[in-house]
Amino acid sequence: MRRRAALLSLAAAAYAVAAWAATPGFYDGIAPPQPYRWVSPPPQFKSSNQQPLTGHGSVRVASNGSVDPGSIFTQDGQAAVSFVPGAFVAPADRSPVTIDVKPVAEFPNPDGTHLSTNVYCVTSSSALAPGKDVLVTLQFSDQLPAPSDVYEYQGDGPWQKIGSTGSAAPFYIAVRATSLGCFAAGFPANSRQTAQGARVGGGQALPIIVALAILLVVLAGVPLAVMRRRAAAAEEGDEPHR
């Protein structure tokens, strides 16, 4: 029994080391990464490139007057905008709020920044509520250096670095944005960006599932262990003395 527990612990440790070396850790990749679709492909991808797709969605206003939460993806999954309840100002007529995500070909010159992805402009029929933000997630190519941050511009620019919160899966980067505009991921042109697929984290459900799993193991495991121990002790007590 102890030997089995020791080997199991050893396997868990081996997994932890291997998973820590390649973020996000456990990545089963139920869908294989598709080749990145470029608006203006780098030379090496020109022959096989497909044009990126747009995203469109609408969210209704709930009975309490708050705009529902949701996620709007481009059809190819390369860009997404996620938001919590009440992130958008509810229209006076309670009509649904429409959100569009479009890759664009023309944008201000990102001086000093190397853009690793397409530029996606996010628009909505209703303004973002004061103090609220949206989560912008962008996919990047697995064939090129990973971006370090997400950049945004509004109107005619200029580009501004708005940071990164990691992301949901390998080859994605995300950021919380307090305003809608046009977004792209990139890194300073003078930096040496070589690692690929490094900026990753987990999905929305990840911390909840981990916390619940740990809680379940602790809450249910302790009484279960006590019950088993009592049962074992009772069995020992029932055995006739020799």
Added chain:
Amino acid sequence: MPVRVAGLVVLAVSLEWSRVLALRAPGLQGLQAVTLLAGGAALCLLAVGRRPEELGLGRSHLGERLLGGAALAAVLLLPAAARWGGGPGLTPELGVAAVAVSVGEEVAFRGVLFAAIDQAYGPAAAVLGSTAAWTLAHALSHPAAFLPAVAGAGLLLAAWRWATRDLVGPVIGHALADLAL
């Protein structure tokens, strides 16, 4: 017996690779969830004719098995949770498909293949053999940098299967981890 084991390895890995290649086919890209569901179901078919107990799917100590699944999920997800930065989750359709693939992979690799290798060559070979086949099955869908983590996960799930003779835990742990990421 070696022929049977080799046949199962080839079959399980081929099914996984077929699913990956199908997902890359231009005509099937819009049918991602259906393709994943079909892939998971095909893997489950490898268990036809085998008793649940043989695969580690007995109903005794079910509470402990489920608890083991939660513990495995926690271990599998901890490295990612430690670096969590937010992001959208799976759509409901892909969530269902992810569960189907998880169940299929566990039944095929830690269930059928593990039992066959265990019977033929013993438990150490079953742990290592099923892990090697599982890693090979992911070679097409994963960049090389991720394969050590895939192998580590396979080793952990196979070690659990060996130590507890249980497959319910790996199924639960694997499905939860896929859903979270």
